Amino acid sequence: MDLDALASCLASPACLVTQTTSGLIIGMLLFLVAVGLTLIFGVLKVVNFSHGAFYMFGAYFAMTAYQLTGSFALAILAGAAGTAILGLIFERVFMSRVYGRDVLMQLLVCYAFVLIFDDVVRMIWGPEFKSMGMPAAFQVPPLFIAGGVVPPYYLLLIGVALAAAVVLGLGLARSRIGKVIRAAAQNPGMVSALGINTGLIYGGVFALGGMLAGLAGALAAPVRSLTPGMGFSVLIESFIVTVIGGMGSILGALIGALLIGLIRSFGSLGFPLFTEGLMYLFMVIVLVSRPTGLFGKEVA
Amino acid sequence: MTRTRKPGISRRSTLALMGAGAVTFAAPWVARAQVKTIKIGMPTILSGRVAQLGTSSRNAVMLEVEKVNAAGGLAGRQIEMVIRDSKGQPQEAARIARELVNTDGCEMLLDGEASSGSFAVHEVARDLGVLCIHTCSEASSLTADPKQHIPNAFRCVRQGIHDSIVGASYAAGIAKTKGLKKWATCSPDYAYGRDTTGEFVLYLKKFAPDVEIISESWPKLFQPDYTEVVTKILQAKPQALYSCLWGGDLTSYIDQANIYAMFTQMEVFAVNMADYTALTVVKNLPKGIHSGDRYIKTFPPTPENAAWGDAYKAKYNEYPTNWSWQNATAVMFLNEAVKKANSTDGKKVAEALTGLTIKCPFGADGTVTMRADDHTLVGYAIGWGTTIPQEPYVPDVKAGDWKTIFELEAEWKKSKGYT
Numbered sequence: 001m002d003l004d005a006l007a008s009c010l011a012s013p014a015c016l017v018t019q020t021t022s023g024l025i026i027g028m029l030l031f032l033v034a035v036g037l038t039l040i041f042g043v044l045k046v047v048n049f050s051h052g053a054f055y056m057f058g059a060y061f062a063m064t065a066y067q068l069t070g071s072f073a074l075a076i077l078a079g080a081a082g083t084a085i086l087g088l089i090f091e092r093v094f095m096s097r098v099y100g101r102d103v104l105m106q107l108l109v110c111y112a113f114v115l116i117f118d119d120v121v122r123m124i125w126g127p128e129f130k131s132m133g134m135p136a137a138f139q140v141p142p143l144f145i146a147g148g149v150v151p152p153y154y155l156l157l158i159g160v161a162l163a164a165a166v167v168l169g170l171g172l173a174r175s176r177i178g179k180v181i182r183a184a185a186q187n188p189g190m191v192s193a194l195g196i197n198t199g200l201i202y203g204g205v206f207a208l209g210g211m212l213a214g215l216a217g218a219l220a221a222p223v224r225s226l227t228p229g230m231g232f233s234v235l236i237e238s239f240i241v242t243v244i245g246g247m248g249s250i251l252g253a254l255i256g257a258l259l260i261g262l263i264r265s266f267g268s269l270g271f272p273l274f275t276e277g278l279m280y281l282f283m284v285i286v287l288v289s290r291p292t293g294l295f296g297k298e299v300a
Numbered sequence: 301m302t303r304t305r306k307p308g309i310s311r312r313s314t315l316a317l318m319g320a321g322a323v324t325f326a327a328p329w330v331a332r333a334q335v336k337t338i339k340i341g342m343p344t345i346l347s348g349r350v351a352q353l354g355t356s357s358r359n360a361v362m363l364e365v366e367k368v369n370a371a372g373g374l375a376g377r378q379i380e381m382v383i384r385d386s387k388g389q390p391q392e393a394a395r396i397a398r399e400l401v402n403t404d405g406c407e408m409l410l411d412g413e414a415s416s417g418s419f420a421v422h423e424v425a426r427d428l429g430v431l432c433i434h435t436c437s438e439a440s441s442l443t444a445d446p447k448q449h450i451p452n453a454f455r456c457v458r459q460g461i462h463d464s465i466v467g468a469s470y471a472a473g474i475a476k477t478k479g480l481k482k483w484a485t486c487s488p489d490y491a492y493g494r495d496t497t498g499e500f501v502l503y504l505k506k507f508a509p510d511v512e513i514i515s516e517s518w519p520k521l522f523q524p525d526y527t528e529v530v531t532k533i534l535q536a537k538p539q540a541l542y543s544c545l546w547g548g549d550l551t552s553y554i555d556q557a558n559i560y561a562m563f564t565q566m567e568v569f570a571v572n573m574a575d576y577t578a579l580t581v582v583k584n585l586p587k588g589i590h591s592g593d594r595y596i597k598t599f600p601p602t603p604e605n606a607a608w609g610d611a612y613k614a615k616y617n618e619y620p621t622n623w624s625w626q627n628a629t630a631v632m633f634l635n636e637a638v639k640k641a642n643s644t645d646g647k648k649v650a651e652a653l654t655g656l657t658i659k660c661p662f663g664a665d666g667t668v669t670m671r672a673d674d675h676t677l678v679g680y681a682i683g684w685g686t687t688i689p690q691e692p693y694v695p696d697v698k699a700g701d702w703k704t705i706f707e708l709e710a711e712w713k714k715s716k717g718y719t
Binding site for chain 2: 005009015018019022023025026029127128129130131132133134138139141142149151153154220222223224225227229230233234264265267268269272273275276
């Protein structure tokens, strides 16, 4: 434990700025993965254990597009669009067959695809780790805000993730499609009776979830190494986020992800040997005091 | 006129068959020795996160085995490699090693496992008494600890303690000239990371007593994001940073630290940087990272080493790794030991290997030795230098001094109670 380091950091604006942005970027990437997970669970009632694979595919798609075109914008687009299509196919062909089945059956199918997707990546891109490299536009010295260090790329990353959160939140709350999705989550039978194609809604939600994870992967590609299996480590933390925030809650995923990000960034100063433990401890505290998570709804 | 041929075996071929039979039965050992291949078993890691290293080990072994076979094999017997994937799991490595000997009839083992697996294979070698050369485990205790010593096992690998001594003496030299007193460390949180960092710091303080460690970070192995570690180190404002992160973890760390301009704010010593797996993957490799040599074809700066690196690249379309040169050296050792023993009998080969010095492209002076008292590789090229973003990546490697290594290694062994 090194509480002096934590206290001196909290007293210094430079350190506060650096550690807060560090927490924000960890949190925002986690949010993009976790929100897809929570959305799919909320509507489809499936715990998508293979969600990390979409993060992985997003990163690989982005890297390939970047190598082919040299355009970072196209790389991001390829990461998001590619995983959306993949999500749609995966849901229609495989996941749609296990709705309403035993949870173990769903887990088994998802876990099988964790392994299959990893092997697919290995076959296409090879087993060795890859690096996409930072686009030239962002190879600039970091900004200094109140003495704290903030890389411009991370500002973009936080901005894109925030924009995704706002669009998603508003879209679900205000738009017609959003209403249909929420209705399908509550009572799919009734929605179907009203003449709405629930299969399409389910496929769409899965594609959206996959797209968000793919977006996270594409945004992370310039700063993280790409390997088969890279989705798994992100998945565990995303589960922690959804459990803390409440399964099915988008606001919960946002708050949960930011809390985890901040716990990591400040925890590494104050509790360097217990940063991971701190995350789990926090999850336990939340679960004991609010078993449905911070923003989860009580199950009737 | 037509020639008729009676069905059945002609007199001529009957005679030939009888002749051949007589030779075979009269001297069966000659026939067997000339026909029978020698099987060498090799458990290594061919799937999972470090598959690239296992594959590069297999490649290097095959490259050398082809040469030995083309020159007539081991004492006239062609080598047949039986290589199996342990997936990096120690219990699987041990099971495969046992099976290779008992079921597949392998007469020798090359153990291409990382440290965790090699200790397991070592126990199999102890049990079966089969000749075993470890080719990948750098854990010093595997051969330094007398409890591990068995007459039939050898280690043809660089060693953690050698790296720490050479790295620390190089780093201390730079610390003294540049006045680097405040140091931070950032290494993966498992046995290798902790031990290597501990030994490096121990010797750094010995060579440069002014040095003080002001910040330590222990990210977990295969952690995807290091941002909190990077910013923590920036807050501590050290003058130099030591890291033994490796592979994809190291390249992630560099990409993430780069955008915080970390490499302009402190001297960075990353022991595992100068390996082609990392050097060729990082897109924006910062200039001036200090690194130990893992494998680069320009160190030792000899035509033999360069030729070997190029031959490997020509065959496999990628550069060799640190595991490659070690595995290649193991095959070279086997070849020379069998020649010396004039036999492929495991016991005789083990005796010939003990204390054997061979010509080798990876030797500091063109030779390497299998030290007699602890059955481990010494005299290999070992050094440190600084990186540039393109080939040859580490243009000027400062070679470590084996005399110093031997002295300090002996002291270290004594301090550990090994001698």
